[in-house]
Amino acid sequence: MKWTVSELRKKQYSNNTFDAMLDYSEALEEGSDLIGIAPVHVTGDFDVEDGQYYHFHLRIKTTLTMACAITLKPVEVPLDFTVTETFSEDANDDYRQVEGITVDLLPIVWSNIYLEKPLRVVSPDAKYESPENEDKPSSVHPAFKDLEKYKR
Numbered sequence: 001m002k003w004t005v006s007e008l009r010k011k012q013y014s015n016n017t018f019d020a021m022l023d024y025s026e027a028l029e030e031g032s033d034l035i036g037i038a039p040v041h042v043t044g045d046f047d048v049e050d051g052q053y054y055h056f057h058l059r060i061k062t063t064l065t066m067a068c069a070i071t072l073k074p075v076e077v078p079l080d081f082t083v084t085e086t087f088s089e090d091a092n093d094d095y096r097q098v099e100g101i102t103v104d105l106l107p108i109v110w111s112n113i114y115l116e117k118p119l120r121v122v123s124p125d126a127k128y129e130s131p132e133n134e135d136k137p138s139s140v141h142p143a144f145k146d147l148e149k150y151k152r
Contacts, residue, residue, distance in 0.1 A: 001018065001020055001022070001042065001104065001105040001106055001109070002102055002103070002104040002105070002106070003102065003103050004101050004102050004103075005054075005089070005098060005101050005102070005103070006101070008046065008048060008054055008103065009048060009051070012046070012047060012048040016045050016046050017043075017044070017045045018043070018044060018045070018046075019041075019042075019043045020041075020042050020043075021039045021040070021041055021042075022039065022040040022042060022106065022109060023039055023040075024037050024040060024110055024113070025037055027110060033066055033067060033120075034064060034065070034066060034117070035065040035066060035067055035074055036064070036065035037062060037063070037064055037065070037113075038062050038063040038064075038065075039062070040060060040061070040062040040109060040113065041060075041061040041062065042058055042059070042060055042061075042105070042109055043058075043059045044056060044057045044058040044059055045057055052088060052089040052090055053086060053087070053088050054086065054087040054088075054098070054103055055084060055085075055086050056084065056086070056087070056103075056105065056108075057082070057084050058082065058083050058084070058085065058105070058108075058109065058112075059080075059081075059082045060079065060080070060081055060082075060083065060109060060112060060113065060116075061078075061079065061080045062078075062113065063076050063077065063078050063079070064076070064077045064079060064113075064117055065077075066117070066118075066120075066121045067121075068121060068122055068123035068126055069120040069121065069122055070122055070123070070126040070127075071123055071125075071126045073123050073126075075121045075122070075123050077117065077118060077121055079113065079116050079117070081112075081116050083112050085105075085108050087103050096108070
């Protein structure tokens, strides 16, 4: 998913759509909360504004595998979201810069997946017990322990 600026200008009126399957399985880091990632399906289109602004409208679909926050069992998290990214040839703009003469969407897609992933997931079969339900150590002196049964 890399194009040169001249390719984008040529395709802007005729073939400005794209559909790709991307594999980010090698981008997973050891010790990360991501256990796995399914192939990423990216569809979208682009348009060119004033010959120097390139607007990409992306739809990103994938399934992440993350560790449950309670049991550490794998939990599948489906993602399906849209995002618009704008590249500019002008160095003074607030948009992403065109690097050299190419626009590369691979790092953009990966960073958006990372932004959309939840901070933590809980498996549906995990049992969570709040600290309120746990047995608290008694602060009653042992000599008065038997009196607790007369509490109302």
